[in-house]
Amino acid sequence: SGAIFPIHFSHRNLKLSFSDAGLLSTLTLSQTTVSWFLKTPDGSSAAGVGVILPYTSADPVPGACNQEFPLEIDPNIYLQYNLFETTITFAPANIGYGRGESPPACDVDTDSSTRWRLVYELYQYFLPEGDLSEQSLISSLERAANVQNMQDNGRKVVSLSSHDRTQFSFSSLPGQGVIFSVIVRDPVLNTSASYIPVHTYACSFNSTLDGCSDLGRVSSKVFFTVMGLAGLFVCFVGHRFFKCELFCMGFCFMAFIFFVLITTTTTLEYDIRLALTALMGVVGGVAMVMSWWRFGSVMACVLVVGLILGFLISSIAFFTPLGDIPIFHNDVVFWVVFACIMVFVPLFFIRWPREGNIITCGVVGGYAVVLAVNAYTYTSLSYITLDVLKRLLNHNFSRAFISVPLQDIDFIMITVWVVLGVSGIVMQLYREKSRPFFPPSPYVMWKQERERRKTNVLDPSHHKPSLSARILGRIRQLTQRTEPAGETTPLLF
Numbered sequence: 001s002g003a004i005f006p007i008h009f010s011h012r013n014l015k016l017s018f019s020d021a022g023l024l025s026t027l028t029l030s031q032t033t034v035s036w037f038l039k040t041p042d043g044s045s046a047a048g049v050g051v052i053l054p055y056t057s058a059d060p061v062p063g064a065c066n067q068e069f070p071l072e073i074d075p076n077i078y079l080q081y082n083l084f085e086t087t088i089t090f091a092p093a094n095i096g097y098g099r100g101e102s103p104p105a106c107d108v109d110t111d112s113s114t115r116w117r118l119v120y121e122l123y124q125y126f127l128p129e130g131d132l133s134e135q136s137l138i139s140s141l142e143r144a145a146n147v148q149n150m151q152d153n154g155r156k157v158v159s160l161s162s163h164d165r166t167q168f169s170f171s172s173l174p175g176q177g178v179i180f181s182v183i184v185r186d187p188v189l190n191t192s193a194s195y196i197p198v199h200t201y202a203c204s205f206n207s208t209l210d211g212c213s214d215l216g217r218v219s220s221k222v223f224f225t226v227m228g229l230a231g232l233f234v235c236f237v238g239h240r241f242f243k244c245e246l247f248c249m250g251f252c253f254m255a256f257i258f259f260v261l262i263t264t265t266t267t268l269e270y271d272i273r274l275a276l277t278a279l280m281g282v283v284g285g286v287a288m289v290m291s292w293w294r295f296g297s298v299m300a301c302v303l304v305v306g307l308i309l310g311f312l313i314s315s316i317a318f319f320t321p322l323g324d325i326p327i328f329h330n331d332v333v334f335w336v337v338f339a340c341i342m343v344f345v346p347l348f349f350i351r352w353p354r355e356g357n358i359i360t361c362g363v364v365g366g367y368a369v370v371l372a373v374n375a376y377t378y379t380s381l382s383y384i385t386l387d388v389l390k391r392l393l394n395h396n397f398s399r400a401f402i403s404v405p406l407q408d409i410d411f412i413m414i415t416v417w418v419v420l421g422v423s424g425i426v427m428q429l430y431r432e433k434s435r436p437f438f439p440p441s442p443y444v445m446w447k448q449e450r451e452r453r454k455t456n457v458l459d460p461s462h463h464k465p466s467l468s469a470r471i472l473g474r475i476r477q478l479t480q481r482t483e484p485a486g487e488t489t490p491l492l493f
Contacts (some may be wrong), residue, residue: 026073053146055193056082057098060118060184062195064094065106077180077198079174084394086202089167090195092390093118093184112188116162119185123154124170126405127177127199130378132212137199140179150181157324157401171387171402172202175212175378219271221375223278227252228372235365235424239358239432245284246292249305252364254284260392298438306346309360312367312385314341314437319384327401331398334391355429356435362425366417379413380404 055061062075069078069091078089094115097103110116125144127136143153158168170178182195203212230248238245258280262273292301318328318338330336349356367384374382383404391397406414 009302029305053194055096056191057096057101058186058189059191059193059248060093060115060186061096061103061181062093062184062193063091064103065115066091067106073199075195077182077195077199079198080243081200081202083174084172084390085169086172086178086200087167087169088122088180090182091122092162092166093193095186096189096191100371100389105472117186117188118162119159119163119187120162120166121159121183122151122157122168123181123183123184124157124403124415125150125154125179125181126196127179129176129380129405129407129409131177132175132205137177140177141197141199142177142198144181145194147183147192150183150194150197154179154181157403167444168401169396171383171390171397171404173380173404174203174234175201176380176405177201219274223274224372226377229374231365231368232420233365234361235369235420236427238361238365238424239354239428243289245290245305245357245361249285249308249360250288250366251281251285252308253304254287255281256389258284260389277334277466293442296440299350299353302349302357303346305357305360305411306349307342310345311388312364313345314338315384315388317341319387319402321403323387330396331391331395332400338388354432357438358428358432358434359425361428362421362423366420369420370413370417373413373416377409380406380410381413381417429462439462 007043061073063069063071063323066072066074068089069076076090080087092106092115094106095118104114106115108114123144125140127140132399141151144150170180178200178201179197179199181197183192184195185192201212205212230251233241234245234248238248253276259273259277262268262276266273268276278327288301288304292298317323318334322328328337346356349359367381370379370381373379385404387402
C-alpha cells in the first residue's frame, strides 16, 4: 500500500520532500501516518492544489520500473514543449505488491505474471480557451486528479501496451491550457492507478516578450488585420473586381511558399521574416495580375486560385480526427494524400471555372477573417493551416497528435465563417449570372482593337499613318528647308 501526493502550481516552481526520496510514499507494515514538506524556492506564498491518491496492494505502481529519471520510483509525467510540439515522457509501472514485500522484478520475465501485462491509457483535458487564471487551473486539476475523474472529463488519446514506447508528442497550442494524464491498468486484477497529471500552456509566464499574457505580436496583428480586410473584400466582390482578387490570391500563394523557404533556410527574427514575406507576397500578387493582363489565360489563374482552395480543404480534412490516424503519421502517406486532395479541387472546377472561382472567394475570404480575429483572441481554427505549416517546417512534427479543443469561441467563429462564405458565394453568383464569365484581358483587347483598325477601311484610323511614320515625318519637317513655290501673285488678264 502507498500514496501519491501530487502538487500543482500554475506558473511557480516548488520543492517537495519527505523522509524518503521520491514523490511516492511506500508505507511500511506499522506505518499509519506520512509527513510531507512543501515550499517555494523563494519562500513566498502561492496558490496551488494538492490531492492524495491512495492505492492498495492490487493496484499497479506508477513509475516503479523507472530506469531513466532521477527518482527510484517516479510517478511523474515529464513534459517539454517548443513552438511546434509538446512532448511527454513517463517511466513504466510495475504490478502491485503488499506492505513489507519486495517489489517484483521489472525486466526478468515477460509473461503475464510480470509488469509486461500492464496497459497504459493517455488522456487529455483542455482548459477553457483564453483562461490563464490559477482558479481555472486548480478547478480543472481537481476534475483530472484521479482515474475516475479523468475518465469522466478527459479525452482518451491512445492506448498502448508495455512493449510500446512511453513517449508521445502533441501539437503545441500556445495560450491553451491542457492537462495530460496517464492511467496504468492491470487487466488480470482489473485495477488501475493514475500517474501525476501534468499541465502546460505551451508558453512562458515569465517571458517579457510573447509570454502567455502577451502572445500576439504587433506585426502579426497588423499583417492579419490587413489580410482579414482583404478577405472580406474578396468574399463579397472578389469576382467582380477580378484584378484585385488575383492580387490577393497571388499574395497568399507566394507569401506562404516564401515564409516556408525563408524559415527553413535562415535564422532571421520573426518580424523581419514577416516583413520579407509581405514584400514577396506583394511581388507574387503583382506577378499574377500582370500574367493575366499580358497573356489573358484565365484557366492558368483559376488553377492557382483552385490550388489555394484545395490546400484549405485538404487542411480542414486533416484537422479532423482523420489527421490522428496512425497511418498519416507517416510523412510519405500524409503528403501524397494531401497533394491528391489539393490537386483534385481545381481539376474538379475546370468544367465550372466561374463557380469555382466564386466559391474560392467565399471560403478563402471567410477564413482570412477568422485568422484576423485569431490575432486578437485565441481560436483553435487557426490550427487548420498552422498544423500543416508546422509539418512543413519541422520534420519531427509528423509523430505529434494534432487534436485541439473546439470550445465556445470556435463554434462562434465557425458560424461566422459559414455565414460569410455562404452569403458571399450567393451574392456573387446572383450578381454575375448575367455578366461574362470572366472580364477580358486589357492587353488582349488592345491587340484585337489594333487588328480591327488595320483591316477596317471605314475606320478613319485605318488611313492614319503609323506612329513611327508620323515621327519620321515630323523630323523631316524640322530638318529640311522648304523650297519656295515661285510667283504667288495672281496674274491679271
